[in-house]
Amino acid sequence: MAYESNYPPTEVDVLEVKELPPARVMEATGGSDYFESRNGPFMVLFDYIRANDLAMTVPVEADPRPARMRFFVERGRAGELPSKDGAVKVYERPAQLVLAIGQRGAYSRENYDEGLAKLQAWLAEHPEYEPSGEPYAVYWDGPYKPWFLKRAEVHIPVTRKQ
Secondary structure (H helix, E strand, O other): OOOEEOOOOOOEOOEEEEEEOOEEEEEEEOOOOHHHOOOHHHHHHHHHHHHOOOOOEEOEEEEOOOOEEEEEOOOOOOOOOOOOOOOEEEEEEOOEEEEEEEEEOOOOHHHHHHHHHHHHHHHHHOOOEEEOOOOEEEEOOOOOOOHHHOEEEEEEEEEEOO
16 A cells, blocks of 8 residues: 655665655644553544545654654645544644654664664764754554564754854
8 A cells, every 4th residue: 555655764774864844744642651652642643534534644753752643644635624622733844854764673662762872873973963853753664564674763853053
């Protein structure tokens, strides 16, 4: 099944600075820790897109603490999207610059932490960039893909110092 991609993936084991395009985002919060949330935010968003006849897009993004997940509204979808009892927030996210690393493997805390450590080490060696937001995970594949084939990323929003 093909999904609309909101932005291109970072290749596995590649570290890059890339600009993400502006996007309309659906966001759900669910618990204090994403890796312990048992897919709570995912199911809230999945139910929301089904109820509103929206297409599934890739990637999905997840903030580890507090647990928050974002889906993207497909491009060209016009009109307002209703709130779901305050459980889903829909908003416009402006373009943003991120430091990204591509990964392969399970969507686990260990893989996330490993990618984050590599990004933080890169930032320590490149003072021309500074973090401008909290790190988050990016997931490209659905639950039925074997764990060893799944693609993920870790992003840190950054700005380039003048």
